[in-house]
Amino acid sequence: MIRLLNVSMMPPGVGQPVLRNLTLTVPQGEFRWLLGPSGAGKSSLLRLLTLETRPSSGQMDLLGVSVSQASRSTLRNLRRRIGFVPQDYRLIGEWTVFDNVALPLRLRGASERDTRREAFSVLEWLDVAHLADKRPGTLSGGEQQRAAIARALIGRPEVLLADEPTNALEDAQARRLLATFQELVDMGTTVIVATHNEALVREAPASSIVLQDGTLAGADPQDGIAAHRSDRA
Amino acid sequence: MSAPVSPGLRSGSLPLLVALMTLLAGLSIAGLTGVQTLAEGWAGAARNATTIEIPSDTPQLEDRTRALIQTLHKTPDVTTVRELSPPQVQTLLAPWLGQVTDSGHLPGLSLPVVLIVAHTGTPDLGKVVHEALPEAVVEEDRRWGDRLNGLGSSLVACAWLAVSLIAAIVVLSVGMTVRRSVMAQRKAVEIVHFLGAGDVTISSRIAGRAALLSLAGSLAGLLFLSPVITLLARKLAPFSHEAGPSSLPAATWQTMLANWWNTLHVLPRLLLEELGALPLIAACLGWLTAQTVVLVWLRRLP
Incomplete structure (x- = not known):
């Protein structure tokens, strides 16, 4: 479960908060779109939820842990239960795709045999197993995105967060990815996907977290799409 | 890896x-x-040793040297008195004068007689030597040992x-x-x-x-x-x-x-x-x- 109560976030050196008095709850095993125009605070919220930063004020509980008061070791263990697909992929350029994808399992202390089996299973599902020995810098944007998705999915995280996970994928791959997210939700994973892809949102209507100017603007996909359109206009 | x-x-x-x-x-x-x-090494050797140099131009050098050696033998705390042979003196001075290959004399320089007296305690050898052979020079090696x-x-x-x-x-x-x-x-x-x-x-x-x-x-x-x-x-x-x-x-x-x-x-x-x-x-x-x-x-x- 994810629970935010009056959470604000003001990055150092920034005059005003990028998130203001945000209160929301996402029960365990549910799917949410994260919608809103550029600059609405979607990335900031994802940074909070991936524990890259802590709230400036307010209460944030993640998987039963109060993040605001948690120690470094508690946060470390919590991070291992979260999968994240960043918009910029964040793959380690010096490592192979396989080593990047295997990292979460290795950090959990899984055996090398299990790690290999799991990693190749998810890489094959995403059609990038043949790239396992390549370095990310030699891959296309779509291939890197699939490698980042594989790293997030491996080990079946309890919370999966994705920032524009389909923007470099073809439609068929995007649909398959959505189906996978739904399978994870069915298995009890909480999934939050930030996107600008209106077609995708229409195709899979679900509850939404709609942000506008750092505050919660609505809970319906139509709210997010409308906000996105007004931003583009 | x-x-x-x-x-x-x-x-x-x-x-x-x-x-x-x-x-x-x-x-x-x-x-x-x-x-x-x-x-x-030097300090250890110097603590229990005294070097006596007798200039080569001392009158009746051999007899008086022998007499001094006998006097030293009788002095309390003295354990041994050793007269260095000319080659040993040369070796001793080699770091300063270099190796001399002739019969034992450097051109224009006569080597002194050198006695090494080993002892325990701190006998006043200066006084003994001065009374027996005033021309001799006593090197208190302890002093050098302290400096070293x-x-x-x-x-x-x-x-x-x-x-x-x-x-x-x-x-x-x-x-x-x-x-x-x-x-x-x-x-x-x-x-x-x-x-x-x-x-x-x-x-x-x-x-x-x-x-x-x-x-x-x-x-x-x-x-x-x-x-x-x-x-x-x-x-x-x-x-x-x-x-x-x-x-x-x-x-x-x-x-x-x-x-x-x-x-x-x-x-x-x-x-x-x-x-x-x-x-x-x-x-x-x-x-x-x-x-x-x-x-x-x-x-x-x-």
């Missing part, structure tokens, strides 16, 4: 720096050991200071290399951190590599040091009380190696142990420094 769970260390010129520092530290330690050995001790202590302190400075430079070099490496791989370090890698997991990988590179650099430094130490040992051999290495003509590789091995064999055991410990010390310093730098850097991440 082990599976990566954290970025490693970009070494840069770390092994070369450590090699050079090992070379300097080794030279300092060798100098320190040499000074200690010489000072202890003082000189030795000062040099030892300088050598330790040099070794400490070198250790500080190694720590700084490793620290800067590690920090540069972490900054260059900042993105990768942050990725593994946000995927749940522990601070110690990240720092240990970098520290392990720093230790390995420091060890390798230090071993290379020792390799460079070996011929330098051998050369110095040969140069210092005439001043040492220990038996010096037997020198073979360095015409072939085999004889050069044999010479090197002979010299290495007569080096003080303590020196060899201290030099042998340098790579381990360098590795420990590298590991500790890298751990500290990385752990401190990681504290800035949530």
Whole structure:
């Protein structure tokens, strides 16, 4: 479960908060779109939820842990239960795709045999197993995105967060990815996907977290799409 | 190769720096050991010995010398009185006058008669000798021993200071290399951190590599040091009380190696142990420094 109560976030050196008095709850095993125009605070919220930063004020509980008061070791263990697909992929350029994808399992202390089996299973599902020995810098944007998705999915995280996970994928791959997210939700994973892809949102209507100017603007996909359109206009 | 769970260390010129520092530290330690050995040897010998020089132009030199020797034998606390033969006097003075190859006389210079008196306690030999043979000169070797001790202590302190400075430079070099490496791989370090890698997991990988590179650099430094130490040992051999290495003509590789091995064999055991410990010390310093730098850097991440 994810629970935010009056959470604000003001990055150092920034005059005003990028998130203001945000209160929301996402029960365990549910799917949410994260919608809103550029600059609405979607990335900031994802940074909070991936524990890259802590709230400036307010209460944030993640998987039963109060993040605001948690120690470094508690946060470390919590991070291992979260999968994240960043918009910029964040793959380690010096490592192979396989080593990047295997990292979460290795950090959990899984055996090398299990790690290999799991990693190749998810890489094959995403059609990038043949790239396992390549370095990310030699891959296309779509291939890197699939490698980042594989790293997030491996080990079946309890919370999966994705920032524009389909923007470099073809439609068929995007649909398959959505189906996978739904399978994870069915298995009890909480999934939050930030996107600008209106077609995708229409195709899979679900509850939404709609942000506008750092505050919660609505809970319906139509709210997010409308906000996105007004931003583009 | 082990599976990566954290970025490693970009070494840069770390092994070369450590090699050079090992070379300097080794030279300092060798100098320190040499000074200690010489000072202890000379001071020990000087404490219980007195040298008496009788000028060669003393009237009735032989008879009066014999009489003085008999008087000294009867003096309490005197254990032995030894008259140096002319070749022994030449050997004694060789470091200052060079080797003399003729029958025992330097051109224009007559060698004195030299008596070495060994004793226990502190007999007043000056008075005894002055009464029996006023022309003789008594060298109170103890005085030189004290001076040598003082000189030795000062040099030892300088050598330790040099070794400490070198250790500080190694720590700084490793620290800067590690920090540069972490900054260059900042993105990768942050990725593994946000995927749940522990601070110690990240720092240990970098520290392990720093230790390995420091060890390798230090071993290379020792390799460079070996011929330098051998050369110095040969140069210092005439001043040492220990038996010096037997020198073979360095015409072939085999004889050069044999010479090197002979010299290495007569080096003080303590020196060899201290030099042998340098790579381990360098590795420990590298590991500790890298751990500290990385752990401190990681504290800035949530």
